Amino acid sequence: MQLLLDAYTYFLANQDRFWEALGRHLSLSLSALALSILIGVPLGIWIVRRARAAQLVINGFGALRLVPSLAILFLALPYLGTGFRPALLALTVLPLPPVLINTYAGLHNVDRALTEAAYGMGLEARQVLGRIELPLALPAIIAGIRTAAVEVVSSATLAAFIGGGGLGDFITRGFALYEPRIMLVGAIPVALLALAAEGILGGVQRVFSVPEA
Numbered sequence: 080m081q082l083l084l085d086a087y088t089y090f091l092a093n094q095d096r097f098w099e100a101l102g103r104h105l106s107l108s109l110s111a112l113a114l115s116i117l118i119g120v121p122l123g124i125w126i127v128r129r130a131r132a133a134q135l136v137i138n139g140f141g142a143l144r145l146v147p148s149l150a151i152l153f154l155a156l157p158y159l160g161t162g163f164r165p166a167l168l169a170l171t172v173l174p175l176p177p178v179l180i181n182t183y184a185g186l187h188n189v190d191r192a193l194t195e196a197a198y199g200m201g202l203e204a205r206q207v208l209g210r211i212e213l214p215l216a217l218p219a220i221i222a223g224i225r226t227a228a229v230e231v232v233s234s235a236t237l238a239a240f241i242g243g244g245g246l247g248d249f250i251t252r253g254f255a256l257y258e259p260r261i262m263l264v265g266a267i268p269v270a271l272l273a274l275a276a277e278g279i280l281g282g283v284q285r286v287f288s289v290p291e292a
Contacts, residue, residue: 086263104245108235111170112228115178123182140176152241166243173234174227181223185216218288225280232273
């Protein structure tokens, strides 16, 4: 309990730095998540009817999950330097696999009888995608975004290692000074943000899920 009180006291004394770090953390996380959606969803749509390409793309992006985020950050250093851009690159790569794979899986699992009936009624491929396939695949797509959001919010703390800022600055500073109270000022908000992302997107997923008969 005393540790939490000490952390709160440190927060009160460093509010300007905290709110700046929080804004940077949210900016990094939301930008990376948005880019991963803009890349992952269209790519998942593209590969769903291309079996050979699907296997290569999914395996390739799946392999990215085996690479530690910190390693991606440091690999970007020689090309992008330090700061926001390399951190954003690494954080965009991180959530791409769940978004891509869930988009592909959601579309792939749509009942073919429904799409064939739609084609039989004279709908074009784009109409079938927009009116039938995407609405039915939406819960799976949102599940992928939900997983990606939690991962990217948690991993954005690593941006501090290459000058990207964010709440990770408090964690690294506290670790360097052996001050747990400083680490908590960064760690507790990150945990709360991850829980908020999980809860909000979980609620959205339930809204779009088709109730079982």
